[in-house]
Amino acid sequence: MNDTALSPPAAGERYALNPMYLFRWEPTQDSHVLLYPEGIVKLNQTAGDILERCDGQRTVAELVAELQQRYPGDDARVAEGVYKFLEVFRAKGWIRRQA
């Protein structure tokens, strides 16, 4: 459960939303939000794009490829960004690595 001490996200891993959190589009905020006991987080577009794809099915590599398609241009930077985001999300407990 406690995976803070783990290595950073890797290409073959799959991540899923922590079931404690509710992730959805919120029209009054014009953005994705994350709702949980005692908290609300509004996500910027990229964060929303990534979280939406943390479905326990896609591998990190597939997620990166999709985002590279969505944001064409600098593939290396997109990939680096996705990894960084995933690490932050996991440290916050929003997502969990699937076994």
Add this chain to the structure above:
Amino acid sequence: MPKDGSVVRLDGQGKPLWLVLELTYRCPLKCPWCSNPVDYTRDAEAELSTAEWKRVLREGRELGALQLGFTGGEPLLRDDLEELVAEASALGYYTNLITSAVGLSEERLLALKAAGLKQIQLSLQSSERALTDALVGARAHELKLKVAHMIKALGFPMVLNVPVFRHNIGQVEEILALAEDIGVDYLEFANIQYYNWAMVNRDELLPSLEQLQTAERAVQAARERLGQRMTIYFVIPDYYEGRPKACMNGWGAIHLTIAPDGVAMPCQEARIIEGLDFPSIRDQSLAWLWNESPTFRKFRGDEWMSPTCRSCDEKEKDFGGCRCQAFLLTGDAANTDPACSRSPHHHLITAAIACAHAPGRRVQPLVLRNERNARLLAAAGGCGAAAAADVALAGVEVAHV
């Protein structure tokens, strides 16, 4: 593309993001620190109907509310709770039930789950059966533990709320062990706030600085031990901090509470402030109450502030503290919260601490929250500790702990 960690936290942008519904003030328990009004029995027949609560839910979503708390009193005493939760879920709220556990059977839990309830906050008062039962004035301890296990078995995220005061502050370790055994996700040690019933019993409830420091050390050690397995909050006791709490994130900024009779308030205690008008959703739309009502506008921004706060470099941080506490202790809600060491009234806080811990002080029994005591306190003229002492001596129902 991504900047690392640039996840936006939500600022209210003038929306009531957190909506709290106090479905009823009725409650089977009698906690002597209860934050409900001392005269909670006054408008008992005036509780909103199911249809009226549904209207509040709809209008709340239109105003942009996202988080929803069902509380009280004991919200389970409303038999339309499941119906209201279902309506709220359909509207897109993150629904929280805040409960003492009394009335929560497995059948109701399943029905609430089916209605879309997202999380449950359950209050526990101590790690010892005899103490919990004496404090809440009923045999509730075993039931609370049983319900807590049931909640986790059904997969609800769960907050265990422990109101902290002199009688239980030494039990941090034991309560932590209980919480671990139950498997709670969030453990909240909430030093109680001194309004209403807690104010009546302040001399008996206020812990000492040494007790607090010991408790905080125990919490810190547990955090290190448990890592991410359980999130532990320790809500600071403002009496000992030298700075006030950033109460409600500012008056009328993101919080909107509806009382059982439909009165709209910036926080659950606000009705204690005299001289403010508190219209109900029976008279006005929720949008008017939030946006236009003079009560909500009164302490927004910083123009209302005393010179102490207006000129202070920390006013963005704590918004001058709590309006209710300022009123309760100084008689003027616009004053700097006396919990702040910069307040010209800060001596009231130090005096209260000294009084609660005076050597040779005569221990008074706790005055339980119940209808009889509510009437006696009203007759004694107010909720101050002095009135309470008279009432206690007049032989009201008391808790012996």
